[in-house]
Amino acid sequence: MKQLIDTAMGRRNGDLVLKNGKIIDVFSGNIFTADVAITDGKICGVGNYSSDNEADLHGKYVIPGLIDTHMHIESSMVTPAEYAKTVMPHGITTVIADPHEITNVCGENGLKFMKKSAETVPLDIKFMLPSCVPATPFEHSGAALTAEDTKRLAPDFFGIGEMMNYPGIVNCDEETLSKLIGDRIDGHAPMLTGNGLDAYISAGIKTDHECGNTEEMLEKISKGMYILIREGTLSKDLAHLINGLNPYTLRRCMFCTDDRFIGEIHRSGSIDYCIRESIELGIKPIDAIIMATQNAAECYGMKQKGAIAPSYDADIIISEDLSLTKITQVYKDGILVAQNGAALFDTTPTDISSVINSVHLPKITPNFFAFMPKSEFFPAIELIPDTIVTKKVSAKISDSLSKVCVIERHHNLGTKGFGFVTNYGIKNAAIATSIGHDSHNIIVIGDNDVDMAEAVNALGKSGGIAISKNGEILEHLPLEIAGLISTKPAAEVISQHDKLCKTAREIGVTDGIEPFLSLAFLPLPVIPEIRVTDMGLFDVTKFEFIE
């Protein structure tokens, strides 16, 4: 603190002075020219400063580092360290990460791995403790965190991760309520309104990132929730929410990515993309930036983040424009960490021994998939483009149907569930994946049992995504860590994933249907209308398994 004061008073040189920048003042909504003095990773002065170590900004903008308020790093398919290398050049300096996916597979070992990997990079990754492991009782997960575990682990985490068990809350389930520890608890309450919403908020849950429309969003804001406007790879909410805000409600909103694939971040950005998109849709640049900085910091009680002002963390973006398409430098705690789109730091490998080999299955033969519906007409799944919601339809056996099977893979319990998808389009081929929200069992889809067995066997102990055709493996992206995350650099993962996408189209996957994420969400028994888990076909509307 003394060094900050001494620097501010001019008795000591700042570690770094950013000269002649245009300061984005989130507190007044103004932009003004000044120098920024930095010492010990903190901003200690905004005014006229000089130092032996100066960077002349020549009038570029000085913008607080962006904050992603809710996300699952696992959905990027790369390690926290690789994630940081990709996202920091985009100006993201802090993320609030919920390691919900890896924990459903690896339990506490997953939490430890994520934290260890995060420690190797300058990105400020604040970990929430997952509250719903397993997510539902309708599937088998790899691990469970009880209320007792939650109580024991909570002090080491930033807060409690999204509480998806809305029925548990409003019905006062003892175990569920016991997990609500502290005053930083993320919510997850799609379509919840009225009395149910009052009850959910009364439990002390103060954020939501699942607003389907502006009416729902505005009710949640009125009732005291902060809204995390989500722009993920599959769920894109920004365009239909952002224009529902006024200057009052804007104060209660920020951005998050939730589930965003590393390739999309690389190509389009992350929270910087949210700012661009908001501006495109008519939001004032300063307001979009305030959402991504000050509002986010305020919501999560991060008093030293979100502004260019004395005593704030020196998390700073230098950009030629307010749309952040021309970010020239990113500083984290006063250290230059990215320049002209490239991260300037290296990552050191993290021990992965406790989170690999997470797939526990014997060799599968084609007759594993022998399954016939009991009647001529049976309930089937229709995928809908650009959403994870599915439609329950009536089908009969035909060439256009794809068979899907979800196989428990954590403890080799031998459970499997079958279903049929009407419009996936796959021909003479199969796709298998170990990403299956939220328990991440193996999902395999195909039109013949030979390819289905081949694709599952290709995953081996590691998991990943594999495509087989006519009995041969065409592509395989191993996801060695928990069957969710690659050990490879982001660029390799992106390139391999691009190939997978191309191949999926070649084997017939319907245009408009995302080939892998549409599979990954098939087992999630809380999203309407029909799902399939390792325990069977599930009617979400009736909330029961289909015989």
Added chain:
Amino acid sequence: MKQLIDTAMGRRNGDLVLKNGKIIDVFSGNIFTADVAITDGKICGVGNYSSDNEADLHGKYVIPGLIDTHMHIESSMVTPAEYAKTVMPHGITTVIADPHEITNVCGENGLKFMKKSAETVPLDIKFMLPSCVPATPFEHSGAALTAEDTKRLAPDFFGIGEMMNYPGIVNCDEETLSKLIGDRIDGHAPMLTGNGLDAYISAGIKTDHECGNTEEMLEKISKGMYILIREGTLSKDLAHLINGLNPYTLRRCMFCTDDRFIGEIHRSGSIDYCIRESIELGIKPIDAIIMATQNAAECYGMKQKGAIAPSYDADIIISEDLSLTKITQVYKDGILVAQNGAALFDTTPTDISSVINSVHLPKITPNFFAFMPKSEFFPAIELIPDTIVTKKVSAKISDSLSKVCVIERHHNLGTKGFGFVTNYGIKNAAIATSIGHDSHNIIVIGDNDVDMAEAVNALGKSGGIAISKNGEILEHLPLEIAGLISTKPAAEVISQHDKLCKTAREIGVTDGIEPFLSLAFLPLPVIPEIRVTDMGLFDVTKFEFIE
């Protein structure tokens, strides 16, 4: 929590339902009609609710309880309990109190007394730990709180009270910096700008209630400070600050009263007055209310205060108008505590034995005040109407001069300081008071030594304010607690104080000069230009005693 959830879900009746109110929604800036369900002192639902215990509001406004963000209860001249009875009918449900005055007299006993008295009433009084006891080294106080004391006591307090020692901070005085504990530290930085302000904020101090003008206020906001717009009895800042705000900077502002006499609160209000005055000056009613509620709660991290929403404290004002001139009910934690201007709760007496008899002086004789300046012309004090700033002027002995003497009264050290005031106007009389910021020594002013001795002796061991004329005591308001606070009900204190004011005018105190507060601030050696303490006459501009 279960009861809140059960009530929200309609499985249980609310303890109280306020029906058909117009809800002031601080989050959206809107006003809408709804019922408010309350259970266990918390709001658990805003919508359609019913209960065995309903109050039909017939369309009256439902407004969050107001928050006074910085104040010294001692300046009201009544106990915390009496203060609560006066202020709660005005809609104030939370105050952040800095017991700086009584601590300067009684040390930790003063802190304990204030907390004990506060416990007897429903007003939520959050105590800050005074950081500057004594306030300066240029006077003798009754007690001292060292950095070590501060460290020991801080966990039992809401935060650290206003850090007035700006030079100590910017010069990195070890003892001063050590007092900055935690992240809720109030500032006090009049006229501080530029590098000094950067340094002060870098120390982690994030509020200020001493802005002299809008330029100073806006610089402080830009640099991350929250601004507490003050409307005290002597220092009235609202009118010259409130119109300097825009929708962005407004978010960082709230109200405080700092030092406000109980009579003024009774007649004009407190934070409710700030709202009225702001509306009068052109601020939108919703914005004025947001400042007094949501902004205040946000600044001080009181997550459950400042809004009418589920999980919030049921601190609620029912009013017929948004200017709060027609408050019909005030609820605190769901309990009706005031109705139509009257408090509905009784106070129980607090043990005062450790904070009485704080004046330690022998009997004073007229020759105690024998004092003559050494030269024909000498420096004297000119009082300025409506401010505590004084002017240093040159004077010579004449009938129009008043003699002032400040006498150490805590430990009978025998120190005294003399000065002359040019425009106080008192004739054949004297006024003595034990209120003398911030060390609260005895101040006596008069035009003859007999009356001066008489007035001081009248204070006895208790202190208070006394007026003597021609050797007789005309009025005496005893302030038994620390010489600052009366043990009497507010109404009696107000009535007695009115008599004192009337008598002061009768003995000649100049119109426009507040007779007692102008004296009370005479010893404060940090306010320009010339002061007198028990250690002598002090030139504030030169920051040294005058020979």
